[in-house]
Amino acid sequence: PVCTRRGGLVLVQEIFGVTDHIRDLCDEYAQDGYEVLAPALFDREHPGFEADYTGEGFARAVQLARELHPFDQSLSDVQTCIDALTGKGPVFVVGYCYGGSVAWFAATRLTGVTAASGYYGSLIPGAVDEEPKVPVILHFGRYDNGIPMEGVDKVVARDWPNATVHIYEAGHGFNSDRRKDYHEPSADLARERTLELFEANGG
Template sequence: MTAPIAESNAPKPIHTDDAGLIAGAVTVPAPAGDLPGYRAHPASGGPFPLVLVIQEIFGVHEHIRDVVRRFAKRGYYALAPDLFVRQGDPSRLGTIDEFRALAGRVPDQQVLSDIDASVAFAGASGKADVSKAAVIGFCWGGRITWLYAAHNPSLKAAVAWYGRLTGDRTETHPKHPIDVASALQVPVLGLYAGQDQGIPLPTVTELQGALRAASAPGAARSAIHVYPDAPHAFYADYRPSYRPEAAADAWQRQLGWFAQHGVA
């Protein structure tokens, strides 16, 4: 799949090659049926610290696969499972409303189970060290990152890139990050944008307050960084929202977060 909703004023996307890597499509066995995914890791050595890369609302497209390779170049086993596959195929969609409708049909509990299966798959490969595991996610995947950090206390760390923090509570999406933040056992770094029209800064401030007031060890060690002038999706180098300076700084903060919490 190529990058979605391409626009004439979008920047030229970053391309990370696979030299020195084992990279490509994989099939993850899962309780609800096989799950496609994309993984990359160094061609020699290992086992490597594990990073689960959780997709944007647009699916596991080329930008997400490139992020997987970026981690592999840094010495990680990185895996991006296709978490929409049971409800639909994002590559066949064209409008943001269609993407949102698809995402709205994907139950959180199914997603958490599929990520559990992805961790097990990576561990069974012999190339991933699941005792040094982290999860990161962008936009839709940023919200899921918070939820998975609350779901799996065995993680070492998590990084949520501009994930939505609250919203309507439904049977499909019964909880949001604001509901689970105070009980986190895993430290989460939140990377947010001051000009994000979809994630109001008051909700970020509310989350910061919940984390500060919490006694749970992961909540107490979590942190939020806001880029005041950046818009939503400032890391998405295939979109006009891309902000290279903020993106580079956030990437380095993420790597530092991993090193600080033993995912290196």
């Protein structure tokens, strides 16, 4: 952090890797007072992996994430980051796209998490049988072609006491200013809600 430390934060990448967008987010949260770790989850299979937002880049990323990289390894790596930040105040998790799903499972399965914020995680609608153990907020775009609203409705219907679902008038990836679906008002509001969640839980 570049000011008074507010807590630790594990920031989980999109499926495209630890890209410039992810590094920018790390800098922004550091400016807000968070000690940020952003694990390069795919480095075992492809060191330094970064894909662009083209169709070809997406295909490369999907192949790596679904065929070569075990999802449970991502959870293990995030747990390692949480453990490294433990003992110095609250530890939060925020994730985007692939990382949004990881953030959800961090809230339902991992230990040492204070609260989590997950952006447009496509695995979440299929995991509504898992109840979050800590406060979590989820962000979905109404026009996300990869996460149909009927899936989001399943998440909303569970009505967990410590989970809040926000729906934005945007598509997938609305938080990234490098994507065609970038929607600044939604990105600003989701970030504001994320910071409010952290602050409400000691951050």
